[in-house]
Amino acid sequence: MKHFGIVGYGAYVPRYRIKVEEIAKIWGKNPEDYKKGLLIREKSVPDVDEDAATIAVSASLNAIEMAGINPQELDAIYVGSESHPYAVKPTGTVVAEAIGATPNLTSADYEFACKAGTAAMQTCLGMVKGGMIKYGLAIGADTSQGRPGDALEYTAAAGGAAYIIGSENVMAEIEETCSFTTDTPDFWRRAGQEYPRHGARFTGEPAYFKHVLSATRMLLEKTGTTIDDYDYVVLHQPNGKFPLRAAKTLGVPKEKITPGLLVPEIGNTYSGASILGLAAVLDEAKEGDRILMTSFGSGAGSDSFSIRVIKKKENKHPVKSYVEKREYLNYGQYAKHRRKIRM
Amino acid sequence: MQKVAVIGAGQTKFGEHWEKSFRDLMAEAGKKAIEDANISGNDIQAVYGGTMSAGRMIGQEHIGALIADSMGLNPIPSTRVENACASGGTAFREAYMAIAGGHYDIVVAGGVEKMTDVFTSQASLALGGAADQEWEVFFGATFPALYALIARRHMHEYGTTEEQMARVAVKNHHNGSLNPNAQYRRDVTLEQVMSSSKVADPLKLLDCSPITDGAAAVVLASEKIARKYCDDPIWVLGSAQASDTLALHDRESLTTLKSSVIAGREAMKQAGVKPTDINIAEVHDCFTIAEICAVEDLGFVEKGKGGKAEEDGMFDLNSNISVNPSGGLKACGHPVGATGIKQVIEAVEQLRGEAGKRQVDGAETALTHNVGGTGATAVVHIFSKEGN
């Protein structure tokens, strides 16, 4: 039987971190409010020379290494991000050139807040299933920004993951995927603006919870499964609190959600968030394990996936290695890294 | 080949000439050189002018014509010579060859750079043009950084120390304090050099030559003219030039400037002299490590012993070989295109016995060594009071 799914995956998280205390100190806030309120301790920060493209390249090279394919066999590259380095000019072409996949391929950039990476996976899966392409590379990568002083500043982080989708040498089958999408203005960044705006509490019930829960329930119904059929559940993680609450609503026991919950240590990596969580789970899952993943992108939509590990492949660059390699910055260094200092 | 002599020399002071333009500087140096040669401007048959980066520093190209114009030498042929920091030395060599080959009898070789009409960052970018733009500068290399790479490797291979490099600055500042045309006419202490701000480790501010305005010119003549017009011609006994890879990293060794070795050896061969015959040497000390490499590459000391030799004072004024009696690029300043010609002027003044307080006793044979970039070009000349 032919399987369609993940042939290889790769993760990348920058090594720098800033703690909630360090940010709270600057704005005269009580760090405990954020640590308890958002269930987050620290977040990743990119180096001055990193952006969504360099993160995408690093993650993609890891994915290619695991897949053991020639980059020339990639027929499609889709990069999801809300922090593409250019407003117009694809990140995908930079990635394609840097990993040696050019010129016989198609590529485009995606933007759907935090779910652009899973949208790219769905596109690749559809193209592989339709026989249009042999292998597709789906990437979610971000160096997201929160306005200084805003609640988002405590969580907006950097990182990404890349998935090679195909039908040969598949390590994890994507059994089913479906989406739930509406027009919901919970978070946005207008063209030409540096920082996003959000609806504060409006980002909760009508946005994150409605979409994540609806898409997940839709998937369970479509596949005739229940939460009990899954060994792991990964939900989009804008903070530590939302996914835990959604999991509770869905009846997911804590031990199934925590392996893919990276946000307390690296923050919200936006387009990278749910798929980095998936990568962390794939790192530890055994053959036969089943994983449920639901992403969320403001605006708003959720993509839900049912994934089964069919052949374990070794990850030489596990998510854990990136999460654990950290160097702390003070706010001044952070401001320099995030180019908040005007020269 | 005709024998060639230098019969006149003149330069501006080196320094920050806020009130003087590129052409003012060139005109002043040219006028002084022609007066010193005691000839008429009408006798001059050609001009070679060395300048590195007039286009970047003052937005002016077509410098050959500008130089002839500013010196009032129209309509004779005038040509700009560009070989980065070795532009002056190369211009001198072009003039030398034009006479030696029998084409002309009296030629002016000039050099000029006006560097303070742009901001320092722009001047630095222009100087970066001497390095490999695509494979060095693109990746963040600055000129001090490239010499720092040489310095670090020299320290690694030979145990050279930062103090030994600092010693070069101390010596050259002392010599410069005796030179009325130097930009920095003051002594510095070893401690001052060592505690100056870091530019590119291990190089500190006082390991580096400064940004300078200035011009220099010399008049060269064939033997028959030299003997007719001049009581004390200074003969050019050797002239050699060599090239190497543009990028430092492409060289087999970072610490040997092969172009210096080859040009030095060839010039000495032409002159029939050995390194031990040289009394004074004006070498290209754009950074202190560059002088250490130069004294090794020119054969004054064994490879790797330059730092120790500097520490021991082997190249101090009136020691075995007086290296950079003018103060070098370090203390005189480094108006890029003018430097190679200024080195020749120092050789001439020393051999004539006109070097004042910095006069080296009994100087008979002098060497000038002008480097472009990190050694992609080297030009070496040998001078003597006596023609052989």
Place this chain on the structure above:
Amino acid sequence: MPHRKSLSLVWRRYPQRYQLIGSKCLTCGTHFFPPRDFCPKCRRKGEIVEQKMKGTGKIHSFTVVRVPQEGFEMEVPYVLAVVELDEGPKLTAQIISVKPDEVSIGMPVKMVFRRISEDGDSGIINYGYKFEKA
């Protein structure tokens, strides 16, 4: 600074700067980076083919740049090194993710893909190789 702003100048170097594509002489086995289409040793007898460098090597010399080139102000202090690739050629590149006092000659390094420079806020972004501790 045309080498940062000129589209064609930077674009034609993408294969080398993005992927370390060099060349190799099949006759004598010498690797070249940047690529040469002519072997200086073998001359007419040389046969040159494209060859991607593995991206690993060691530090041959290094410096810590404190006074930057224009456009590199945000990165100060940065480590610049001559890296000797395992295949033999040497190149100049920044060493990142390391404190200046942790760098030493002989330290093994591997290539990473980073932003090198940009033409202000509105011009092109130049990417290419940097190295980090292997």
